[in-house]
Amino acid sequence: MESLTLITLSVITAATPLLFAATGELVTEKSGVLNLGVEGMMIMGAVTGFGVGVITGNPFVGVLAGTAAGAAMAGLFAFLTLGLLANQVATGLALTIFGIGLSALVGKGFVGVTVNAMQRIEIPILTDIPVLGPILFGQDPLVYFSFILLGATAFVIRKTRVGLILRAVGDNHDAAHAIGYSVVLVRSLAVLFGGACCGLAGAYLSLVYTPLWAENMTAGRGWIALALVVFATWRPGRLILGAYLFGGITILQLHAQGAGWGVPSQIMSMLPYIATIVVLVVISGDKAKIRLNAPAALGKIFHPAR
Amino acid sequence: MQNFTRRHTMLSLAGLAAGAAMTAALTAAPQTALAQDLKVGFVYVGPVSDHGWTFRHDEGRKAIEEKFGDRVSTTFVESVDEGADAERVITQLASTGHGLIFTTSFGYMNPTVKVASQFPDVKFEHATGYKRADNVSTYSGRFYEGRYVIGQIAAKMSETGVAGYVASFPIPEVVRGINSFLLGMRSVNPEATVKVVWVNSWYDPGKEADAAKALMDQGADIITQHTDSPAPLQTAAERGVLGFGQASDMIQFAPETQMTAIIDDWGPYYVARTQAVLDGTWESSDTWDGLAPGMAVMAPYTNIPDDVAAMAAQTVADIKSGAVHPFQGPITDQAGNVVVEEGAVLDDGALLTMDYYVEGVDGVLPN
Structure with missing residues (x-):
């Protein structure tokens, strides 16, 4: 049972960054903007968060700085694509390479420097409950925040006027413009929110996963987050499923190796990606369902008629 | 010194122009008025900031600059993929006046040999490979000797008798290290085992950390690695588990966790080979040096009792003198076949092509 707890803890740490980035990208895409720069915004968030964490000695300040850095990168993207009407796909790719x-x-x-890592929460008694204690009550604060953020995002998109405006802009920018909403403003805010989440x-x-700075340390996780948004068919609830499925397979394949299952490690390493592709194929089979949630104006450039 | 990163070389024209401008500016300065005798190029698989494998090669490059001063200039290209990109980068170095080029990863073997055939006047040095030519030497370190030593330390310090090994790719060099580590462990505790997790990457801190966690979850109370980032050691530190540094001294990442590290020391070799080119005595050769010539060096012993440190120091001395060989028979593989009889040692040929686990490694070797 103890090892089950430990595995679950590893899965949660692996899934949390994916959940943050995917939540941000979901909001961005809901507004009709496709930002492929997730990886670039994430890596800038990582380096800024680490650097500020080292300088101030406070990981929370580092996290705030990383969030701001992601938003700053997104601001650049918004300026180029919404202000100057640059192509979103090309700009997003450029943002990744640039980042x-x-x-x-x-x-x-900051290479080779160590930082105060963010500690897990320890609630006396509750954290000591076997199995469930450490999982439910012994996480680092950001894990709880990832769920709060996702819940709030889902609520805002579905149930509030703000969410309605966001979806209207993402589905038909001309109509939203015609009834008086500022498409560029709404989209800019959505892009900034997405960038902040990626940061x-x-x-x-x-600051938490591996408390160190290493070049290119995001190692493709930004692209996974992008895939997760499609995987979830733009529905926040399914993002959790996707992020934890992906994190789970990543961790389980390492455990399977340690336990001595005779499966080639190369195949094991491919599993998370194969799983993503399979689910994408299965989901894509039902076009109607995708159309129900996919923002109709995704990736289309908005030219105000007047 | 010019530094092209891979990303820069993607814009190779711009990069070359900038490099040329820089060189021009330098040669215009009076202190470099002396004709430069040699340009030495380096191709790295990771960033120089990895604090592991590439970092140590870059220290070797700096040793050349320090030794020869203005007579020799050096260039490095970092984070070069071990595929088609490598051939392009090596060609670029060869065609921009470099007389000696070090390619520092196993995966550069074929590109190095291919480019070398097109530039017969340029000398090439390929690390950890086995293909040579008139202008291609190979060199490597017998780091498995160090792994035998840390295996002994691991067995002494482990309570569970299970060590965890974060491995990169199933190539002979890595497999040899795992086997040597286990044989070191078993020389102290005949019941000891090692669990191995392959991450299929030389450098992915997140994945390396996850692998270390998985190993510790399965009962390993000592962590060692054959990947390049300090993440596994750091992860061990978080859980209060002891571990070893890889390729360079990683003590600053885990001051209460690292027991020692196997340090790659390429400087003396790089200086000697550069000298040989300057003297015109360079010849294609195959160098495979270990603890004795100092290509592998043990970092200071920390966080272990004095008697364990003394044992390790004695083993290092015995390996240097030849009294102990990590692959001393009898050795059996996992299937129970005897690979070396009692009284014999595995020869270098067998070591270089090692593709099996010895008895005692817990797991199946992916092939």
Whole structure:
């Protein structure tokens, strides 16, 4: 039973950064903007969060700084795609390449430095409950925040006027514009929110997951987060399923190796990606369901008619 | 010194232009008015900041700069993929006046040999490979000797008798290290075992940390690694489990966790080979040095009792003198076949092609 607890803990840490980044990207895409720069925003969040964490000695300040750095990168994206009407796909890819390079430059001084990692919460008695105690009551604060953030996002999108405006802009920007909403403003805010979440995901990597700065340490997790949004068919509830499925397979394949199952490790390493592709294929089979939730104006550039 | 990262070389024209401008600016300065004798190029698989494998090669490069000063200039290209990209980068170095090029990862073997055939006047040095040519040497460290030593320390310090090994790719070099580590463990505790998790990457801190966690969850109370980041050691530190540094001294990441580290010391070799090119005495050769010549060095022993440190120091001395060989028979593989009889040692050929686990490794080797 103890090992089950430990495995679950590892799965949660692996899934949390994916959940943050995917939540952010979901909101961005709901507003009709496709930002492929998730990886770039995450890595900038990671380096900034780590750097500020080292300088101030406070991981919480680091997390805030990482979040701000992600938002700043998103601000650049918003300026280019919403202000200057640049192509979203090309700009997003450029943002990723730019972020990876810039983070390596910024992070040069932080290589090999150690930081105060964010500690897990310890609630007396509750955390000591066998199996469930450490899982439910012994996480680091950001894990709880990831669930709060996702719940709040789901609520806002589904049940509030703000969410309705966001969806209206994402589904038909011309109509939203015609009835008087500022498409560019709504989209800019959504993009900034997405960037902040990605920055937070990056800071989680460098301050909690592995408390160190290493070049290119996001190692493709931003792309997984992007895939998770499609996997979830733009529904927040399914994001949790996707993130934990992906995190779970990643961790379980390592355990399977340690336990001496005779499965080639190369195949094991592919499993999470194969699972993602399989689910994408299965989901894509039902076009109607996708259309129900996918933002109709996703990736389309908005030219105000007047 | 010029530094092209892979990303920069993607914009190779811009990079070359900038490099040329920089060189021009330097040669215009009076202190470099002396004709430069040699340009030495380095191709790295990771970032120089990895604090492991690539970091140590870069220390070797710095040793050249320090030794030869203005006579020799060096260039490095970091984070070069072990695929088609490597061939392009090596060609670029060879065609920009570098007389000696070190390619520092196993995966560069074929690209190095291929480019070398097109540049017969350029000398190439490939680390950890086995393909040579008139202008291609190979060199490597017998780091498995160090792994035998840390295996002994692990067996002494472990309570469960189970060590966890975070491994990169199932190639002979890594398999040899695992076997040597286990044989070291078993020389102290005949019941000891090692569990292995392959992450299929040289450098992915997140995945390395997850692998270390998985190993500890399954009862390993000592963590060692053949991947390049300090993440496994750090993860061990979080749980209060002891471990070893890889390729360089990682004590600053885990001051209360690292017991020692196997340090790669390429400097003396790099200086000697550069000298040979300058003297015109360079010849294609195969170098495989271990603890005795100092290509592998043990970091200071920390967090272990004095008697364990003394045992380790004695083993190092015995390996240096030849009294102890990590692959001393009798050794049986997992299937129970005797690979070395009692009284014999495995020869270098067998070591270089090792593709099996010895008895006692817990797990199945992926092939």
